[in-house]
Amino acid sequence: MMKGIFAILLLGLLSCQSPTRQKLTVAVAANMQYTIKELIAEFNKTDKTEIEVITGASGNLTHQIMGGAPFDIFISADRKYPQELADKGFTAEAPKVYAQGQLVLWSARPGIEPKSDLQLLLSDSIKRIAIAIPETAPYGHAAVSLLEKYGLYDKVQSKLVKGESITQTSQFIAMQNADIGFTAKAIVVSGEMEGKGKWADLNANDYPAIEQSAVLLKHAQQGNETEARKFYDFLYSAEAKAIYQKSGYLVK
Amino acid sequence: MIELAPLWLTLKLALSTTLILFVVAIPLATWFSGKKTALKVIIESIVTLPLVLPPTVIGFYLLLAFSPANAFGKWLEQWTDIRLVFSFGGLLIASVVYSLPFMVHPVRSGLSSLQPSLKEASYSLGKTKWQTLLKVLLPNIKPSLLTGLVLTFAHTVGEFGVVLMIGGNMPGKTRTASIAIYDEVQAFHYREANVYALILLVLSFIILLIMYSFNGKMKQVKFY
Numbered sequence: 018m019m020k021g022i023f024a025i026l027l028l029g030l031l032s033c034q035s036p037t038r039q040k041l042t043v044a045v046a047a048n049m050q051y052t053i054k055e056l057i058a059e060f061n062k063t064d065k066t067e068i069e070v071i072t073g074a075s076g077n078l079t080h081q082i083m084g085g086a087p088f089d090i091f092i093s094a095d096r097k098y099p100q101e102l103a104d105k106g107f108t109a110e111a112p113k114v115y116a117q118g119q120l121v122l123w124s125a126r127p128g129i130e131p132k133s134d135l136q137l138l139l140s141d142s143i144k145r146i147a148i149a150i151p152e153t154a155p156y157g158h159a160a161v162s163l164l165e166k167y168g169l170y171d172k173v174q175s176k177l178v179k180g181e182s183i184t185q186t187s188q189f190i191a192m193q194n195a196d197i198g199f200t201a202k203a204i205v206v207s208g209e210m211e212g213k214g215k216w217a218d219l220n221a222n223d224y225p226a227i228e229q230s231a232v233l234l235k236h237a238q239q240g241n242e243t244e245a246r247k248f249y250d251f252l253y254s255a256e257a258k259a260i261y262q263k264s265g266y267l268v269k
Numbered sequence: 270m271i272e273l274a275p276l277w278l279t280l281k282l283a284l285s286t287t288l289i290l291f292v293v294a295i296p297l298a299t300w301f302s303g304k305k306t307a308l309k310v311i312i313e314s315i316v317t318l319p320l321v322l323p324p325t326v327i328g329f330y331l332l333l334a335f336s337p338a339n340a341f342g343k344w345l346e347q348w349t350d351i352r353l354v355f356s357f358g359g360l361l362i363a364s365v366v367y368s369l370p371f372m373v374h375p376v377r378s379g380l381s382s383l384q385p386s387l388k389e390a391s392y393s394l395g396k397t398k399w400q401t402l403l404k405v406l407l408p409n410i411k412p413s414l415l416t417g418l419v420l421t422f423a424h425t426v427g428e429f430g431v432v433l434m435i436g437g438n439m440p441g442k443t444r445t446a447s448i449a450i451y452d453e454v455q456a457f458h459y460r461e462a463n464v465y466a467l468i469l470l471v472l473s474f475i476i477l478l479i480m481y482s483f484n485g486k487m488k489q490v491k492f493y
Contacts, residue, residue: 074455076455076456076457077455080454080455101457125338126337126338144352145352145355145437147437150438150452150455152452152455152456153452153455153456177439178355178437178438178439179437179438179439180437180438181433181438181451181455189437192332192333192336192338193336193337193338194332194335194336194337194354194355194437195355195437
């Protein structure tokens with residue numbers, strides 16, 4: 018009896034490993050969580066390679082990669098983290114910018130109408146303003162720069178609540194726990210957030226460019242290199258650029 | 270940059286939680302230690318829930334409850350102008366809920382371990398229930414009370430998941446030491462993270478050291 022159970026367990030364990038099947042693992046910044054699905058769907062039209070997506074804050078994913086996480090490609094929300102990985106020898110080559118992120122002001126509370134001049138933030142009816150944590154999230158850093166440029170940062174500082182990633186920040190806004198907040202355009206234009214409140218575009222010249230970069234990782238060289246490079250190159254193709262544009266990013 | 274604010278906040282939160290729970294837990298534990306009834310079993314199971322649930326479950330429901338988009342949050346904001354999410358008050362409520370079993374269980378098991386004759390003797394000498402509890406029962410379960418206090422305090426210091434979900438990282442209000450450590454690690458500031466972490470480590474060790482040296486009878490105190 019015990020032997021039988023043991024044999025079944027062993028069989029199950031062995032069947033988990035199938036080294037013949039190609040599968041890519043891509044680490045993706047939280048703001049790209051919806052866009053990446055479309056990218057993969059487009060890629061899979063011509064290439065059936067299975068692509069597994071791990072989403073998280075760029076800083077978090079960077080730590081995981083440094084800790085030896087088996088990711089083939091890292092799609093970050095900025096330049097800093099991929100560059101950091103390149104400097105420390107975790108990448109196959111230098112990172113490249115694939116799209117530029119856009120910051121928006123968003124509110125899900127009825128009766129609040131976000132406007133790009135941000136004066137609304139000073140109003141007493143706005144008690145909590147959500148931003149992503151500026152130390153690690155590129156969109157949070159951009160939001161703080163924008164507030165400083167408009168001379169509002171000191172005045173609204175006590176109202177700021179910080180999400181640990183752009184996803185949590187968006188959740189604070191969407192659940193109305195924050196009255197208003199700064200998030201990625203890619204999140205508010207995604208199908209899942211459609212019709213949830215109102216948002217306003219912000220002047221891209223007033224905050225540092227959010228240059229979203231991707232990089233091919235060293236791990237890809239352990240078997241998946243051809244496929245990984247194919248998907249990596251696809252990220253810079255005309256088809257991919259059309260998707261970025263549609264999803265709320267700027268492309269050059 | 271090392272700031273003292275997250276450490277003070279953690280201490281303030283842990284002390285307030287411990288104080289509130291001490292007052293709340295003793296009547297609850299006394300009630301639980303009596304005869305079993307259906308209602309008691311149900312309430313006791315609810316009180317124990319935070320012990321088995323992931324902090325994210327509590328965080329999620331508190332987020333929902335506190336949101337002005339939902340009935341309770343709306344009512345609170347309209348009538349009291351209080352919004353609990355992203356505030357110290359909200360954090361305190363979460364901690365009280367989250368650490369409840371850590372105070373109730375040791376006290377309850379201490380009370381249950383006492384001989385019934387102790388209580389009966391007190392009653393037959395004309396003492397009321399209240400006097401019996403304060404002057405006879407509680408002094409006899411000092412190790413259990415100390416265990417409850419220490420565990421609650423330590424558990425609140427160690428709280429992370431719930432704070433991350435409902436705190437919003439506000440300096441001096443909701444940015445506790447455990448959140449500060451997480452932030453510093455994320456930002457690659459390992460030195461700062463290390464200082465905070467080391468302070469918590471030493472603090473926790475000292476607390477446990479004090480508890481074990483004062484509590485010679487620790488072996489007899491069962492958690493459940």
